[in-house]
Amino acid sequence: MKEVACSLTIAGTDPTGGAGIQADLKTFQELQSYGMSVITSVVAQNTTGVQDIHHIPLAMIEKQLDSVFSDMPVHAMKTGMIANIDMMQIIQKKVSGKDIPFIIDPVMVATSGDALISDDARDYLRDHLLPLCTVVTPNIPEAEFLTGMKIDTLDTMKKAAEKIVHEYGAGAALVKGGHLVGDAVDFLYDGNHMHEFTASRIDTVNTHGTGCTYSAAITAYVSHGLTLYEAVEKGKYFVTEAIKQSFDLGSGNGPTNHWAVRLV
Numbered sequence: 001m002k003e004v005a006c007s008l009t010i011a012g013t014d015p016t017g018g019a020g021i022q023a024d025l026k027t028f029q030e031l032q033s034y035g036m037s038v039i040t041s042v043v044a045q046n047t048t049g050v051q052d053i054h055h056i057p058l059a060m061i062e063k064q065l066d067s068v069f070s071d072m073p074v075h076a077m078k079t080g081m082i083a084n085i086d087m088m089q090i091i092q093k094k095v096s097g098k099d100i101p102f103i104i105d106p107v108m109v110a111t112s113g114d115a116l117i118s119d120d121a122r123d124y125l126r127d128h129l130l131p132l133c134t135v136v137t138p139n140i141p142e143a144e145f146l147t148g149m150k151i152d153t154l155d156t157m158k159k160a161a162e163k164i165v166h167e168y169g170a171g172a173a174l175v176k177g178g179h180l181v182g183d184a185v186d187f188l189y190d191g192n193h194m195h196e197f198t199a200s201r202i203d204t205v206n207t208h209g210t211g212c213t214y215s216a217a218i219t220a221y222v223s224h225g226l227t228l229y230e231a232v233e234k235g236k237y238f239v240t241e242a243i244k245q246s247f248d249l250g251s252g253n254g255p256t257n258h259w260a261v262r263l264v
């Protein structure tokens with residue numbers, strides 16, 4: 001029997017395939033990790049914004065989680081859009097105590113500016129889910145919310161990463177600099193060491209789903225047994241190439257290209 005690495009995403013959808021569950025599954029597939037998904041919300045969205053959101057009933061989210069965990073191996077898991085506290089509590093209950101690397105992409109707002117989770121859910125995520133995770137991957141606005149800090153320099157990014165680990169109990173924090181100007185610099189702080197990952201900024205509007213793709217790539221690499229540092233290093237390369245070779249699809253922020261890199 002063939003051994004296979006398995007990754008799970010718990011997130012919302014994007015019918016245009018650029019972000020959310022669809023981006024996660026494409027990334028898992030490209031990185032040869034068997035992809036599984038639990039859907040939290042069905043989102044009508046495209047490259048221009050969010051048109052509507054339908055939340056999956058709580059009992060159905062719980063049943064999907066049970067379907068996966070009762071039957072399938074999960075070598076790494078990630079969350080994306082979790083719209084409200086009730087959903088977070090179910091996920092918290094189901095992932096607590098599991099010895100599975102857990103990547104949180106603390107999705108709050110889409111590139112278009114549309115809110116994807118409620119205000120009180122943002123607090124709940126910080127206070128109750130962060131202590132469970134192996135790593136959390138905020139962009140600048142998400143890191144600003146989590147820490148209450150103004151983040152506009154590389155130095156404040158590093159301070160935010162330290163605060164997320166030491167004050168909120170995340171296993172590690174990857175603060176992403178896509179929303180700053182200049183090079184695309186991310187910092188990974190694991191409680192002891194600060195690591196920097198830098199790529200040249202690509203001049204494109206096609207950045208829809210970059211955070212989903214990056215966190216899914218990290219999840220897939222971790223499912224293969226790579227260390228967090230190795231997974232972030234390779235994930236950064238994967239997302240950079242996916243942006244570099246992105247598609248001019250739609251009339252807004254186009255999607256990244258998940259075929260851009262094929263390596264494990």
Ligand SMILES: Nc1ncnc2c1ncn2[C@@H]1O[C@H](COP(=O)(O)OP(=O)(O)O)[C@@H](O)[C@H]1O
Pocket residue numbers: 138139140176177178179184185186199200201202203204207209210211212214236239240243
């Ligand atoms: N224009 C760009 N050129 C190169 N890398 C980018 C660009 N925009 C974002 N990135 C990188 O893509 C990843 C996703 O970051 P970011 O855009 O900050 O997150 P999110 O998609 O969650 O808002 C990070 O590694 C970031 O540095």
Ligand SMILES: Cc1ncc(COP(=O)(O)OP(=O)(O)O)c(N)n1
Pocket residue numbers: 011012013014019020021043045080081107109110111112116207208209210211212213
């Ligand atoms: C269902 C869903 N989840 C997450 C996002 C946001 O994705 P992200 O990768 O942060 O990309 P941007 O939309 O910020 O470019 C989403 N839009 N939909």
